[in-house]
Amino acid sequence: MILFPAIDLKEGRCVRLQQGDMAKATIFNEDPAAQAQAFERQGFEYLHVVDLDGAFAGRPMNAKAVEAILAKVKMPVQLGGGIRDLATIEAWLGKGVARVIIGTAAVRDPDLVRQAAKLYPGAIAVGIDAKDGAVAVEGWAKTSALGAVELGKRFEDAGVAAIIYTDIARDGVLQGLNIAATLALADALAIPVIASGGLASLDDIERLLQPDCAKLAGAITGRALYDGRLDPAQALRLIAQAKAAA
Incomplete structure (x- = not known):
């Protein structure tokens, strides 16, 4: 299991939202690249980055911050937010992003996902963000009629590297992951699933290391890291011990 530390970008800063509400943004670092370096020094092996402004605008809005992160860290970066066409996908992969996450466009233009996954094997993930079971789009501002499983099944044979599943109701509020829904x-699905939204403490890490969660590819943690509720050294040690024992 991979534990992904999250950097959410708003107006060039590293922030965390509550349940996707842009009006409830807490600034945690004015320098996202420095934050990325800190995560790398702590031993994390893969970084999760979201361009929040881009998710609402439908195009990249924090490119300078993302590029600064890519220049400062060696660990792979997966990026979501405002990635809605092939040109944007190609541009980010060309700049060194290891994996792009397609969310809104996966609902509205599923052929884009299939085309991109064929062109860039292993580099395309789908973000499924659910609100009361329904998939949300456009930075979670709108809800579609699709369910999470229904959307995921669209891409079963497309070659998608992973699905990142976020329970919006839990995101940023430290109530624990929605393990049952994940x-x-x-x-x-046969596609690997990454859990996101609500990871609050070491208890969540321990839960993710239980046998029934072995099928999950990883989990994303944000606010719990920033406010000190989750000790990175302890979390990564637990995961390493579980891998060694497997």
Whole structure:
């Protein structure tokens, strides 16, 4: 299991939102690249970055901050937010992003996902963000009629590297991951699933290391890292011990 530290970008700063509400943004670092370096020094092996402004605008809005992160760290970076066409996908992969996350466009233009996954094997992930079971789009500002499993099944044979599943109701509020919904999605799909939204403490890490969660590819942590509720050394040590024992 990979534990991804999250950097959410708003107006060039590293922030965390509550349940996707841009009006409830807490600034944690004015220098996202420095934050990325700190995560790398702590031993994390893969970074999760979201361009929040881009998710609302439908195009990249924090490119300078992302490029600064890419220049400062050696660990791979997966990036989401405002990635809605092939040109944007190609541009980010060309700049060194290891994996792009397609969210809104996966709902509205599923052929884009299939085309991109064919062109760039292993480099395309789908972000499924659910609100009361329905998939949300445009930075979570709108809800579609699609369910998470229904959307995931669209891409079963497309060559998608991973699905990042976020329970919006839990995101940024430190109430714990929605393990039941995440496992339901993972059980329904062959695509690896990454859990996101609500990871609050070491208890969540321990839960993710239970046998029934072995099918999950990883989890994303944000606010719990920033406010000190999750000790990175302890979390990464638990994961390493579980890998060694497997």
